[in-house]
Amino acid sequence: MPRPGFVLDVDRSTPPMLFWRGENFSLEKLPADRTRVIYPPEPLPGIDDVDGAIRNALLNPLDMDPLPALLTPGMKLTICFDDASLSLPKMRRPDTRQRIIEAVLELAAEAGVDDVHLIAALGLHRRMHDYELRHVLGDRIFDAFHPRGLLYQHDAEDYDNLSVIGETDEGEVVEISKRVAESDLVVYANINQVAMDGGWKSITTGVASYRCLSYHHNPATLQNTRSLMDRHHSALHHSLWRMGEVLREHGPKIFTVETTLNTDTFPSPFDFLAKREWEWTAKDRATFLATQKSLDRVPVKMRRKIMHSIESPYRMTGVHAGFTPTVHEKTLENVYAQHLVDVEGQTDILTMGIPYICPYNPEGIMNPILVMCMGLGYLFNMYRGKPLVREGGVIIMTHPTYRDFHSVHHPSYIDFFEEVLPDTTDPAVMSEKWEAKYAEDEWYRHLYRTGNAYHGVHPFYAWYWGAHGQQHAGRVIIVGGDAPTVRRLGFTPASTMNDALEIAADVVGRSASITHLHVPSVLVADVK
Amino acid sequence: MAKKSLRRAQQLAGSAEQAVRAAATPLRNFGFPYRAPTVPRGVEVPAEITGLGAHYDTGWARRPVASFARGLITEGPIRLATRLLTNPEIVGHDRLADLARLDDPPALIFAPTHHSHFDTGLMIRAIPVVWRRDLVVAAAADYFFDKKWKAAISALSLNAIPIDREVTGRASSDLLAALIADGHSLVIYPEGGRSQDGWGQEFKGGAAYLSSKTGAPVVPVFIDGTGAIFGKGMKRPKPGRTKVVFGRPMLADDDESTRRFNARIERAVTTLGDEALTDYWTARQRAATGDNPPLTGPEFTGWRRDWALADRRKLGAAGKRRRQQRPWPDLG
Numbered sequence: 026m027p028r029p030g031f032v033l034d035v036d037r038s039t040p041p042m043l044f045w046r047g048e049n050f051s052l053e054k055l056p057a058d059r060t061r062v063i064y065p066p067e068p069l070p071g072i073d074d075v076d077g078a079i080r081n082a083l084l085n086p087l088d089m090d091p092l093p094a095l096l097t098p099g100m101k102l103t104i105c106f107d108d109a110s111l112s113l114p115k116m117r118r119p120d121t122r123q124r125i126i127e128a129v130l131e132l133a134a135e136a137g138v139d140d141v142h143l144i145a146a147l148g149l150h151r152r153m154h155d156y157e158l159r160h161v162l163g164d165r166i167f168d169a170f171h172p173r174g175l176l177y178q179h180d181a182e183d184y185d186n187l188s189v190i191g192e193t194d195e196g197e198v199v200e201i202s203k204r205v206a207e208s209d210l211v212v213y214a215n216i217n218q219v220a221m222d223g224g225w226k227s228i229t230t231g232v233a234s235y236r237c238l239s240y241h242h243n244p245a246t247l248q249n250t251r252s253l254m255d256r257h258h259s260a261l262h263h264s265l266w267r268m269g270e271v272l273r274e275h276g277p278k279i280f281t282v283e284t285t286l287n288t289d290t291f292p293s294p295f296d297f298l299a300k301r302e303w304e305w306t307a308k309d310r311a312t313f314l315a316t317q318k319s320l321d322r323v324p325v326k327m328r329r330k331i332m333h334s335i336e337s338p339y340r341m342t343g344v345h346a347g348f349t350p351t352v353h354e355k356t357l358e359n360v361y362a363q364h365l366v367d368v369e370g371q372t373d374i375l376t377m378g379i380p381y382i383c384p385y386n387p388e389g390i391m392n393p394i395l396v397m398c399m400g401l402g403y404l405f406n407m408y409r410g411k412p413l414v415r416e417g418g419v420i421i422m423t424h425p426t427y428r429d430f431h432s433v434h435h436p437s438y439i440d441f442f443e444e445v446l447p448d449t450t451d452p453a454v455m456s457e458k459w460e461a462k463y464a465e466d467e468w469y470r471h472l473y474r475t476g477n478a479y480h481g482v483h484p485f486y487a488w489y490w491g492a493h494g495q496q497h498a499g500r501v502i503i504v505g506g507d508a509p510t511v512r513r514l515g516f517t518p519a520s521t522m523n524d525a526l527e528i529a530a531d532v533v534g535r536s537a538s539i540t541h542l543h544v545p546s547v548l549v550a551d552v553k
Numbered sequence: 554m555a556k557k558s559l560r561r562a563q564q565l566a567g568s569a570e571q572a573v574r575a576a577a578t579p580l581r582n583f584g585f586p587y588r589a590p591t592v593p594r595g596v597e598v599p600a601e602i603t604g605l606g607a608h609y610d611t612g613w614a615r616r617p618v619a620s621f622a623r624g625l626i627t628e629g630p631i632r633l634a635t636r637l638l639t640n641p642e643i644v645g646h647d648r649l650a651d652l653a654r655l656d657d658p659p660a661l662i663f664a665p666t667h668h669s670h671f672d673t674g675l676m677i678r679a680i681p682v683v684w685r686r687d688l689v690v691a692a693a694a695d696y697f698f699d700k701k702w703k704a705a706i707s708a709l710s711l712n713a714i715p716i717d718r719e720v721t722g723r724a725s726s727d728l729l730a731a732l733i734a735d736g737h738s739l740v741i742y743p744e745g746g747r748s749q750d751g752w753g754q755e756f757k758g759g760a761a762y763l764s765s766k767t768g769a770p771v772v773p774v775f776i777d778g779t780g781a782i783f784g785k786g787m788k789r790p791k792p793g794r795t796k797v798v799f800g801r802p803m804l805a806d807d808d809e810s811t812r813r814f815n816a817r818i819e820r821a822v823t824t825l826g827d828e829a830l831t832d833y834w835t836a837r838q839r840a841a842t843g844d845n846p847p848l849t850g851p852e853f854t855g856w857r858r859d860w861a862l863a864d865r866r867k868l869g870a871a872g873k874r875r876r877q878q879r880p881w882p883d884l885g
Binding site: 073074075076117118119123127130131134135136137139141163164165166168169170338 | 644645647648650651654655801828832833834835837838840841842
């Protein structure tokens with residue numbers, strides 16, 4: 026029986042805590058008697074018969090007819106699926122999306138459906154490489170659909186193939202892929218790794234246009250998103266749900282299949298990362314030391330290659346299909362069952378280790394903007410109720426924050442770092458002054474549409490993702506980062522954790538309370 | 554004196570001639586007891602248990618020393634020969650991933666198509682490691698176990714179990730069922746033997762029967778290309794490429810007879826065959842309408858059947874035979 030998450034009060038006998046430091050990790054001794062550590066729940070058991078569970082969900086959907094009843098000969102069927110930003114790290118093959126889509130295709134074949142398109146719901150993310158598509162969909166689907174041009178990736182800039190569905194009460198225009206809009210049935214194959222994913226968000230961001238996304242991916246909306254992991258208090262999700270209503274009334278019939286994963290993230294020999302430090306065996310300690318020292322001694326490129334080659338042994342904990350909002354409520358129950366940890370009260374200082382990966386750098390480099398996005402956007406938002414850190418408190422992150430960018434995946438990030446950040450780090454100001462220039466840049470548009478680059482506007486969105494955290498925190502300190510780069514982000518560099526706590530004392534006093542968010546794995550703090 | 558010597562020489566010559574004639578005379582000219590006795594009419598002689606054929610005891614081949622030796626043979630000569638001669642592409646392991654992930658993966662019955670002696674070595678290499686360790690192979694008793702040396706080699710190198718092809722032998726099926734119950738996975742060729750003409754044959758019910766009897770899932774497998782590399786009747790192998798496609802494990806439904814289950818296994822392998830030569834979606838669409846090209850080939854006979862076989866092989870892995878490296882001549 027997996028143990029639930031819990032909050033540990035640090036005393037003198039507590040061992041040093043594990044912190045991510047990009048592609049490596051460190052152990053940090055946290056002050057006794059004023060620090061608490063939030064440990065995530067252990068991974069829930071997975072479903073043994075995954076294919077059977079998926080088939081059962083398709084045949085017994087929620088608030089919709091069974092899938093076979095919706096499939097008729099001569100119809101237009103479109104299957105959309107999440108891109109490589111899920112799961113993180115990538116899961117071992119076979120991927121859940123492959124399983125769902127194969128189950129759907131088998132029913133479609135039995136029903137005599139010929140007109141089937143598969144669309145990777147990228148939004149403004151980079152196009153996936155062929156090997157990534159193969160990983161997500163499996164060789165069978167890739168080899169059957171890709172050569173015929175029936176498997177392709179959404180293009181949010183292809184206005185000839187985008188279609189306006191309608192407008193919300195608040196004037197938000199819903200514009201999505203024409204193929205999706207004109208389909209008789211759309212099946213969405215989803216992976217819900219965190220509570221932010223899924224629901225109407227899948228389709229209203231995955232196959233939407235830049236114009237459509239800009240209604241909710243903006244500083245005002247994201248500063249009022251409290252939090253990303255709590256859709257009922259998220260301005261972003263409110264906007265998405267309004268758009269979903271428009272889709273429901275005027276758009277195609279959508280049959281959503283949502284799945285949830287447990288948090289069994291690291292295979293052997295990295296499985297010690299998910300263990301509680303005082304439970305590390307001699308083998309775990311030896312593995313930690315060997316891994317840490319080895320990673321320290323290899324070039325950063327090799328370090329990245331090693332870490333990105335990790336494939337997670339995730340297990341599926343639930344699958345539901347049918348009407349999108351109903352399905353999503355069930356999905357959220359499953360996600361919260363895995364992630365929620367009850368926490369009493371806020372803290373003055375929140376510490377967190379930033380890993381080597383975030384949703385915007387699969388197979389790529391965690392550049393400085395993504396460090397900000399991961400820390401203030403994702404990890405800060407891992408709460409329900411109130412943020413873990415009080416308003417005006419200090420956030421301490423550990424990451425090398427090297428000034429390094431993936432020139433193929435993140436071309437506009439480079440210019441954003443060199444041009445926009447020296448001018449301003451205020452999301453509202455950069456939105457007004459710079460966003461349009463990047464969003465409409467022909468070269469970025471070309472790279473997004475034909476290469477493997479994120480959309481030109483994407484660094485802005487990554488920055489806005491952390492807007493709420495940036496606004497909320499009194500100071501952000503990065504331990505172990507490249508000092509000029511950290512300063513460019515508007516943060517304070519520190520060499521060691523003790524230095525960082527000294528710097529934090531200027532803001533929150535010397536006896537400030539400290540909370541450490543223990544990742545991995547993922548958790549959502551339910552702050553009372 | 555001279556007469557005496559002459560007579561002596563004549564006697565010796567006569568003896569020698571007699572000895573040569575006796576040596577040259579075929580054994581068949583001698584009767585009982587030099588030959589087996591003839592059986593009087595109306596008398597039935599009980600069959601003698603020879604220890605060969607289906608009665609060959611393979612227990613020794615599953616003992617630790619033999620298993621270790623087999624591990625060396627599998628990882629050495631079989632691996633090398635498979636790589637050099639058949640260059641396989643193995644797909645569909647993901648369909649077995651859920652079972653492979655279990656702490657104690659269940660025994661499986663692999664039911665591949667059969668076109669060549671290379672199929673067994675190929676299967677041993679292609680089956681995921683978790684099942685490879687405890688794998689037994691059902692082999693024709695009349696072919697692999699008719700001589701002691703052949704039986705010993707088959708049992709040692711392939712962990713082969715003799716099985717009657719012509720008669721449904723209870724001993725064979727009981728032994729196989731016991732081995733499966735003991736955790737051994739099994740490779741059994743439902744066609745009963747190698748293809749006669751390059752096309753497949755109808756499936757016999759052995760795999761379905763054993764699955765129903767033991768509860769072990771059947772994994773349909775399609776092997777493409779080995780028939781063109783070393784099919785029945787070929788004098789020497791022609792190296793080429795092969796493809797092994799694993800299907801989803803299948804179990805008989807509650808009220809499904811062995812015959813119907815066998816037909817379902819055959820359909821699954823047929824669909825895999827179509828998938829190997831076309832693609833997943835085309836094969837699924839045709840499976841839904843029952844239009845997958847049959848493994849047994851077209852119904853007509855003669856040259857048109859051979860012609861169709863050539864066309865089919867062009868679609869498959871065997872059509873992509875490795876070309877000889879012929880560099881352009883250096884003309885100075």
